[in-house]
Amino acid sequence: MDADIALVHAPSIYDFRKRDIKLGPISDVIPSTPVFEMYPIGFISMLNSLINAGYNARICNVASMMVSSESFDPVNYLKEVKSDIYGIDLHWLPHTNGALKIARIIKELHPSSKVLLGGFSASYFADDIMANYGYIDYILKGDLQESNVVKLADAGDNFSNLEHVPNLIYRKEGKIIHNNIEYSSIDNVFLNYGLLMKNAIKYHDIKGHLPYASWLDNTEAMTVIEHGCSFNCAFCGGSNFAYKNNYNNIAPVYRKPSVIAEEISLVDEMLGAPVFITGDINQAGKKFYSSLFRELKERKVDLPLLTEYFIPPGKEYLNSLSKQFSDFTVEISPESSNEEIRNINGRSYTNKSLEDFLQNAIAAGSKKVDVYFSIGLSGQTLDDVDRDIDYSEKLMKKFTTEKEKLYTFISPITPFIDPGSLIYEHPEDYGFTITARTIGDYFNLLENGKVWTDFLNYYTKWMSVDQIARATYESEIRMIKIRQSLGLLKDQNAEHIVKNITAYMHGDAYISNENKSSHLSYIEKDVEWSYRHKLTSESFLISLYKEYNDLKKRI
Template sequence: VADLIPSSSMFEMYPIGFTSIAEYLGNAGYRVRIVNLAVRMLSDRKFDAEAMIKKLKAPAFGIDLHWLVSSHGAIEVARIVKKHHPDSKVVFGGLSSTYFYKELIQYPEVDYVMRGDSTEEPLRQLMDCIKHGVKPDKVPNLAWKDEKGRIHENPFTHIPTDLSHLMVNNYADTMRSVIRYRDLASYAPFKGWKDYPITAVLTGKGCKENCVICGGSAAAFRKCYGRERPVFRSPEAVVRNVKQIEKFSTGPIFILGDLLQPGEDYAEEVLRGVEGVKNQLILELFNPAPPGFIKRMGQACPNFCLEISPESHDPVVRKASGRNYSNEDLERTIAEALDAGCGRMDIFFMIGLPKQTPQSVRETIDYCDHLFQRFKGDKRLFLFIAPISPFLDPGSLGFEQPKRYGYNVLFKTLEEHRQALAAPNWRDSLNYETRWMSRQQVMDSAYEAILGLNGLKAKYGIIPQGMAELGEKRVKSAQAMAQRIDEVMAGENAEEELAKLKPEIDEINAFPIVERQQLELMRGRVGLRFWRAFWAWLTGR
């Protein structure tokens, strides 16, 4: 899955909530600095993460554990913080922190775990307690240790239904912080962001959909995060963020979430508000759109990019995964988007779904061939496929009700997931298998499907032949390395022999990821507007 996001396979992105928290605490009089250690390490081999942590001085260090894939590094960072700053407090937050809070608070390096999807105000209250040396027993959503190491759990009551006080000016605030600390590198969301500054605008918290593999589904938010129904930011707030970003960046802006979830009137207000914005906008649909809506997208956002994830070509598999619509409706949506002048139409398929077999995955690639044929090799049509990896989301219906949806969940605890991330073969990091596919079959099907789709893109001229050859080389090299790793692990002196493979593994990981290159929109003059950012810092606007 990391191949289909802007970051590297190290998944070095921090959640968008960091910028909201920084703004909120800043408005309360606290000085907040974001340091993306992963980006710094990936961008500079000489960068010493421990030395950087040692140099930082703060009464509290916040560490995100939003995506579970960050769990291994997050705990290690906490240990380094405590090594050099034993009197400072370590605070964890994010959806994975919330899900695993009972286990997470037991790690000796962790002082506090803040639960929930909107923790700005509870965190402000906690900072007040730390500042004044007061017990945080009244701070909502907090799990904490007292001075004797006893664990306490405060009521989970802060679940705001109004988000108007959040993310008011967080992007301009972030740019001011970059200038204040003279440290763009630490604020970059992912490696290479300066050259491709894609940004995102959040439309709300929660979801109306119940996709079986998603830890952000309606069922997951209800059971794990206390949110009975989604809450949406106002159209004015969404538009304000888009226009704030336009001031400092010419890069694409991803409006996260289906604008139709709050209703067509809401979607129309947002589209009307972003008319005239010059940045390319990325929009997403969770289901095929009603007639006329995509045409309206094209009128408001010329050259827009549209994304939809049918998961499988097979309507039976798609329905079992929580998406219930026909291929006819999907193809109508694609046709309308292309007719409306979209600059890109991205379609995402997945491997590891309920009722999906290896043969079904092959047929998905056949369906991709059909789509390229039907739309005459339109170079704006981009198709992608990837396995659910490394984890089926905790909190998802598949994870919580595995028998009902045909999953066998192999890891349940946070520590099991952390250790799985250290497995030499990515197959062994998968926390699931299905009634229809073993982990080995998921891996084999993924390699076969990615190679097949790569060949189709070359055949129809969607990507240059050179890019296709590079993609094929990377996948085949990874496939062969997986086999060699298995052979090493089955032999003697496995650890020593595995260490000998590391330079080759690093070389394979360093290959450009063709799928990620395809996801990048046409760069042109994309970049940051540093002087505008400097003006924002001076004026506060």
């Protein structure tokens, strides 16, 4: 079946399966692999908007299929995908290489169709892309494009009414045209996993619709409470500063609690899978979270919930969360144990408030607590990283018991400082040097790099690229040994990981998963936070499909 719009997700590096690349720790603390094969959550919302408007639309997760199968041929696959418009996300910069190469392939295969880019990075570098990459026809600039992608589809077969599509950038008679920016309503956002599954069956393309490669193994859903952000983390391209200057001045807008609850209720009914609620529920205010909890309780939602926090919430909020839900997990990213460094980088709270939160979360019944630290921060030295590991050990010893588990993580800011962030725009104020500035620079970093440190677009006056790498390896070895000592990792697993990291850092042979999905420091990613699933007819079918795929691989 042909589509009006196909939403295509590319790998970070197109030929990652053929090149001998040491991808390292660049995705140790996210669900997807170093290929970044998880497509933006906005794909599901745009799919919902397009189908509800009467259009045929599909998702083609090329990256996930490339990760899952060495024999998968993306060119043959895309040749069979017929669509009037191919929408490719260039949201985060790590996809520059893959997105542009996939775009060129699509244009060669389907020259009469239109190629559309969207996302933060496409928006930030829109003029650069339109001036230098002729196979890109359109860019939708900014966030919240659910209604605008429908209006683009409305433009018709000859695309003669483009001037009526807000936020669209295109060419006309050799000139780059920027349409007026309009602020779309967040009410257009709806993450319908039920529709996603039905659409996968409609197009006989289950693998193409999977959010990421391991989704069948541990099915998880996601919802979002807001677009934009009220915080200014210095390295973040989704910060308040970045949004106001680049992405339609949304900073922030909150979704209706009833709509979020309806999304989660659909997940409960159809998938029976855990749900990650992105955005700080507590920061949205008591009225918001009380309404959300009430809406979820009225719908009798009974799923594990992963909740994240930008600053530590108080006991009142945690007790309210605990009262409503028996199975929840919390995570927070203080970035540094040094309060001054934390403040410089946009996280203004004390270690005492952090530890009070951790204590209160465990007392409230959080099944798991995750605490994230970063390497490469403004003001951070090698000694500061060592002290972060010392502090991590203190936290794990203090708060980990037989029943409750607290995990700390540490990873470098990789591979790029986000464009639009405070550091990217004012590097000298933060002690940074940014080494790449054009979309071509980023394409070439990913095209020519052989080791993950080749991709970095920065160094600081406190740490060189080599020092960032050394700090990464040494801190992760220390972190693994701490987990081993606390019984959070089996001796055999811990020794294997340490041996692997040591070989990696010295350039010796190390174990790399055949589909490039192994992670340098964690054998089983602790971010896979819940394996509790309810049996539904749809989850049963997912299980059968997984068994079928596993059998095919074994054969």
